[in-house]
Amino acid sequence: MKKYVIVGLGIAGLTAAKTIRSLDSGSEISIYTDEQTLFYPKPKLFDLIYETLSAKDIYYYDSFWYDTNRIRLHLGTGIRKIDSIEHKLLTEDGGTVNYDSLLIANGASCFVPSFEGTYTPGVFTLRNLSDAFAIRRHSRLIGNHKPVVVIGGGVLGLEAAHSFMKNKLRPTVIEYNSYLLPRQIDKEGADVLRGIFENWGIEIKTDSSTERITGEKNVDKVILSNGTMLPAEMVLISSGVRSNVDLLERSKLPYKKGALVDDNLTVTEDVYAAGDIAEHNGNVYGIIPPAIEQATIAAKNMIKPGTAIYHGSMPTNTLKIAGFNFTSIGLVNLIEDDPQYEIIRAKAPIDGKYRKIVLKDGKVQGIIILGLKGEAIAANKLVNTHADVSQYKERLKDIAFSLKETRT
Ligand SMILES: Cc1cc2nc3c(=O)[nH]c(=O)nc-3n(C[C@H](O)[C@H](O)[C@H](O)COP(=O)(O)OP(=O)(O)OC[C@H]3O[C@@H](n4cnc5c(N)ncnc54)[C@H](O)[C@@H]3O)c2cc1C
Numbered sequence: 127m128k129k130y131v132i133v134g135l136g137i138a139g140l141t142a143a144k145t146i147r148s149l150d151s152g153s154e155i156s157i158y159t160d161e162q163t164l165f166y167p168k169p170k171l172f173d174l175i176y177e178t179l180s181a182k183d184i185y186y187y188d189s190f191w192y193d194t195n196r197i198r199l200h201l202g203t204g205i206r207k208i209d210s211i212e213h214k215l216l217t218e219d220g221g222t223v224n225y226d227s228l229l230i231a232n233g234a235s236c237f238v239p240s241f242e243g244t245y246t247p248g249v250f251t252l253r254n255l256s257d258a259f260a261i262r263r264h265s266r267l268i269g270n271h272k273p274v275v276v277i278g279g280g281v282l283g284l285e286a287a288h289s290f291m292k293n294k295l296r297p298t299v300i301e302y303n304s305y306l307l308p309r310q311i312d313k314e315g316a317d318v319l320r321g322i323f324e325n326w327g328i329e330i331k332t333d334s335s336t337e338r339i340t341g342e343k344n345v346d347k348v349i350l351s352n353g354t355m356l357p358a359e360m361v362l363i364s365s366g367v368r369s370n371v372d373l374l375e376r377s378k379l380p381y382k383k384g385a386l387v388d389d390n391l392t393v394t395e396d397v398y399a400a401g402d403i404a405e406h407n408g409n410v411y412g413i414i415p416p417a418i419e420q421a422t423i424a425a426k427n428m429i430k431p432g433t434a435i436y437h438g439s440m441p442t443n444t445l446k447i448a449g450f451n452f453t454s455i456g457l458v459n460l461i462e463d464d465p466q467y468e469i470i471r472a473k474a475p476i477d478g479k480y481r482k483i484v485l486k487d488g489k490v491q492g493i494i495i496l497g498l499k500g501e502a503i504a505a506n507k508l509v510n511t512h513a514d515v516s517q518y519k520e521r522l523k524d525i526a527f528s529l530k531e532t533r534t
Pocket residue numbers: 133134135136137138139158159160161168169170171172203204205206231232233234252253254282370373400401402403412413414415417444445446
């Protein structure tokens with residue numbers, strides 16, 4: 127009986143296990159995770175920090191499901207090292223585990239910049255369930271209407287600020303760049319988003335960088351490089367993530383930003399990687415859809431090496447930012463001054479609605495949508511097929527015109 131071992135029970139590890147089980151019913155599947163918990167979707171962590179939910183409320187499957195699917199879980203069992211020659215793993219508690227085929231799906235961790243004060247009590251990052259519980263406990267401890275600073279105005283930082291607001295705290299978001307979400311949105315869209323947050327009373331400080339965090343028993347201030355002092359009784363650092371490459375380093379497996387994989391998602395013989403740990407053609411995506419795609423392909427190759435090819439993922443983001451639907455697909459930025467691209471914008475800032483379509487020779491290259499419901503599937507299709515929408519150019523300038531109405 128073939129023995130498949132997976133390191134990490136995030137979306138990549140879970141998807142791989144499900145794929146293997148569906149294609150190879152007689153095999154043994156074991157998942158090792160350093161967390162004590164069953165799989166939970168990370169976007170749910172935002173609900174957990176302001177709602178009275180328990181871990182069980184956000185588990186995707188209960189333990190009965192894992193038993194039924196004969197997926198053996200080893201909770202709270204971190205993997206220290208991989209011996210890819212001997213096909214063995216060394217666990218953090220000194221045990222050894224043999225494998226026939228291995229998936230590294232150990233994800234990423236929050237990046238914490240090196241300014242002073244990051245270890246002050248009341249300073250947090252948000253990546254897993256225990257972080258979310260710690261943030262919730264601290265929010266309750268400090269009480270309502272207290273100032274909170276979120277360092278980083280990316281998607282996760284904004285979402286967290288929204289959860290803090292719902293928790294009756296007073297968040298300020300600090301963003302280093304001149305506008306929010308510079309990788310996913312453009313300046314005009316970011317201004318619409320900023321307007322929504324400011325209407326809610328969430329302060330946004332762009333062009334701002336943190337110099338240090340102060341406080342002894344608890345954080346009391348965030349000091350910016352321009353000297354501004356922001357009072358804070360809690361700080362969330364949301365400054366990006368880094369793949370968990372330590373395991374690769376200790377195992378002498380190849381990595382740069384993440385585990386270097388080929389088009390079969392192979393790291394070395396019988397060792398594969400998927401999700402936030404995997405670096406394919408220089409890309410570590412850091413979002414859920416590529417993790418699912420990679421894990422499915424890696425699982426197929428674990429069963430029959432060399433049978434499934436990964437071509438990379440379209441950089442797509444479909445999520446809710448503070449309840450507003452947001453989709454950003456394909457080429458949306460860094461094209462403003464390039465005459466070969468045409469941009470069609472439509473917006474209704476008061477309603478928090480914005481749409482940008484990037485065309486080349488009338489064909490769709492990228493789309494940003496903010497605050498519009500039910501448009502993501504149509505947008506994905508238009509970008510993926512590079513649909514020719516020349517005949518709709520005028521109508522697309524109207525925010526009320528739905529992408530679903532384009533017949534291409
Ligand atoms: C709060 C939050 C909200 C998010 N919201 C979205 C969203 O709305 N849309 C989106 O696309 N993306 C979102 N993301 C990003 C998304 O969650 C990640 O891309 C995704 O979790 C990656 O999955 P993964 O399985 O590769 O890694 P992870 O989810 O990081 O899982 C890896 C697992 O491996 C474990 N592990 C690490 N090292 C070891 C070891 N040595 N031994 C054993 N176990 C180990 C980790 O503890 C973890 O449980 C969000 C992330 C966060 C933090």
